[in-house]
Amino acid sequence: MARSPEESGLKKGPWTPEEDQKLVEYIQRHGHGSWRALPKLAGLNRCGKSCRLRWTNYLRPDIKRGKFSDEEENTIINLHSVLGNKWSAIATHLPGRTDNEIKNFWNTHLKKKLMQMGIDPVTHRPRTDLNILANLPQLLAAANLSTSLMNNPWDNALRLQSDATQLAKLHLLHNLLQVLGTNPTALPQTWKQATSLEHHLLWTIKPTNLAQTLSSIPSFVPPQEPGFEYQAMENSKVCAGNNNDGDELGSLYAIPALVSASPEPSTVNQKEKKIEPAHDISNPSSTSTTFEAWGELMDDEPSFIFAMANLIINLGFDVKKIMVHFRVGFTYGY
DNA sequence: AAGGAACGCAACCGCACTCCC
DNA sequence: GGGGAGTGCGGTTGCGTTCCT
Structure with a gap:
């Protein structure tokens, strides 16, 4: 049975500058070669594994230290x-x-x-634990506030503390809606207020930060709860950099547009955002089958990107910047 | 100022994998 | 194919530092 470094009389714990120097000098001259043989050759009273770790995690010359950007x-x-x-x-x-x-x-x-931010760090999806209900009073208070600020959403955005805060609220609200979604008839008024707030938050996040926040959350899921409905738009155009180029790509990826169940902000391409009465929220079975379109998009990352871009265009945001951010988020691993 | 709690990070541990004989 | 050596990797620990009361 192999003996531990301590049993072998080998040193453990923090490295001294002298040990570091010996290790660096040896590797610079000879390369590391066999890690097991290295300590003896370099005059170190350490196990090879300890030397390897010290080199790869700390002493290697190409290591970038300091704060993460x-x-x-x-x-x-x-x-x-x-x-x-x-x-x-x-x-x-x-x-x-x-x-x-x-x-x-x-x-x-x-x-x-x-x-x-209300995101599960393991699944990268909104947390679904019931603890979020503790935030209900604040969320509803914010919902009430939002209805009095609807006239100028960009102004409103500036009044809010930060986009990060908004995003956190948005996620919390997603979670809340998911939880309430198990029995939406129980709290119809709450549902309306919560839905209204969620939509308000979505409208009022500043474009550039929306892109950043969305790109930092690849699994961001648009609302799919009763009270929202997605409809095919007649003039959907998805074309990075130019909203007016109704090219084939844009048509290919044209997606159902988000339609709110709640009162809308009065600005931001109002004519492109259809405002229709909500589904009967007391009747979950009335959920439109167009939800399924989003469900399918969630399984297809490129389509999801374009779907989000279409939504963003309809809000009057700069899709080029947003697409760049999305690429950062989706290029890896596929 | 002092003591405890919380935090951050280097280092260790043990398992898994690959390679070679 | 089997076994040992070497290495890679993720989880955990220990300790120094910072923060809080």
Whole structure:
């Protein structure tokens, strides 16, 4: 049976500068070769494994140290949603970062951040635990507030604390709607208010940040609850950079448009956003079959991207920027 | 100022995989 | 094909630092 380093009289724990220097000098001269043989040759009282770890996680010359950038952060989140805890695979997309460093960063920062946004860090989908109901009073208060601010959504957006906060609310609301969706007839008024708030939040997020937030959440799922309905639009155009080019690509990916059940903001391409009465929310069975179109899109990432882009165009946002962000999120792993 | 709690990160542990004999 | 050595990887631990009361 193999003896542990301690039993063999080998040193464990933090490395001293002298040990680091010996290891670096040896590898610079001879390469690491066999890690098992290295410590003896380099004059180190460590096991080979410890030397390998110290080199790959700390002493390697190409290691980038310091704070993770926002771009790196988004990349990690996106890759994690696709790859899971495959830290070494994720690390290959982040030059200079080690799997260990990424893993630590995930566990200490990103996990918490996603949870605070109401996103399950494992599934990257909205959390569905019932604890979110604790947020109901705040959400409803915000819903009431929103109805008094509907006249100028862009102005309203600026009044809100931050887009991150909005997104967190949006996710919470998704969760809430999912929970309530198990019995929507029980709280019809609550449902209306919640639906109204969710839609308001969606309308009032600033375009650039919408792109960033959406791209950071590849599994972002548009509302599919009773109270929303999606309809085919007559003039759907999806063309990066030019909303007026009704080209074939755009037609190919034209998608059902989002139609709100709630009162709409009065601006932002109002003519393109059909406002129709809600389904009878007391009757979940009346849910339109057009929901299924979105369901299918969710299984097809490129279609989903275009679907979201179409929605965004109809809101008057800059689809080019948004598509760039989406690509960051969806290119990896496919 | 002091003590405890929380946090962040380097390092370790043990399992799994690949390669070679 | 089987077994051992070497290596890679993800999970966990331990400890120094920072924050909070």
